[in-house]
């Protein structure tokens with residue numbers, strides 16, 4: 001699932017999600033360092049925040065890079081992102097069918113967005129990343145690996161989140177599997193970081209960050 005259900009879920013929680021997460025990078029120095037490094041690596045050309053949500057990560061990148069855009073499945077999220085950063089371009093679109101030409105971008109980040117894709121849709125997404133990122137360009141992915149409640153490979157089906165009724169699947173992903181999907185799509189994984197959750201700041205999952213070159 002990542003189509004009508006994910007869109008409806010994120011439309012429903014968009015305002016609450018923004019309130020909960022817009023300032024999250026303040027408490028995440030490692031994430032800031034990764035995003036700063038990414039902006040330097042993909043310095044020449046457009047970079048896209050895919051699954052940008054309310055645009056707070058897009059704005060962080062825009063402070064470090066001259067040409068940043070955002071795409072998200074949820075129109076409500078895109079509307080909040082546009083209000084946050086009227087000077088940036090935000091588009092409604094899906095990871096599974098990105099609305100840009102081949103080799104359009106110098107890089108893309110996609111933080112906690114592939115977590116909503118089925119395994120076969122993740123394969124499609126990796127092919128789309130490879131299609132739209134030019135040779136020599138960069139991709140930074142983040143996803144949940146496991147948590148006290150969920151083992152790697154588990155699916156968390158939410159029916160209620162941030163005070164709203166939703167139908168939303170969240171997958172806990174094996175870094176080896178995602179790395180293999182990226183490599184099969186034409187990327188070379190250049191760096192892999194797994195970290196523990198930050199106590200009291202975020203959902204208590206272990207997280208993985210993959211930096212890949214096209």
Ligand SMILES: C[S@@+](CC[C@H](N)C(=O)[O-])C[C@H]1O[C@@H](n2cnc3c(N)ncnc32)[C@H](O)[C@@H]1O
Pocket residue numbers: 002003006007010021050051052053054057071072073074077093094095096110111112113116
């Ligand atoms: C957990 S939020 C992460 C948002 C943001 N990247 C962040 O780090 O806060 C997941 C986001 O992915 C978006 N999303 C889910 N499925 C998508 C798809 N197929 N294409 C584009 N965006 C999608 C959702 O609308 C939501 O904004």
